[in-house]
Amino acid sequence: MLEKVNRLNYLFDFYGTLLTEKQQRVMEMYYKDDLTLAEVAGHLNISRQAVHDILSRTVLALENWEKKLNLYASYLQRKEDGRRVLELLARRPLQEEDIDAIKEIVRRNMVEN
DSSP: OOHHHHHHHHHHHGGGSSSSSHHHHHHHIIIIIIOHHHHHHHHHTTTTTHHHHHHHHHHHHHHHHHHHHHHHHHHHHHHHHHHHHHHHHSSSSOOOOHHHHHHHHHHHSSSSO
């Protein structure tokens, strides 16, 4: 469950500006402020079912944008690549294959036009 919440928070960080103000507000209250459906409904003066429906549609929209744009997946890959480079650089002495691996990671992460 925590992994799902973390993923949705990242997706919200990447794509949140594409949501309506109401969707943004509901996501922030439910996922970031950790309010219950009833609490969100009370703050917004809507039903719990309406909150649930907004969340469902919003999560679907976020997942659809991620399928198309892959910002979160790219972020995770860059993070892993950075970890790997640091791991390789910590080796002493650096071997030729370590340097080649670092070069490949850097090459893969460079934006070439």
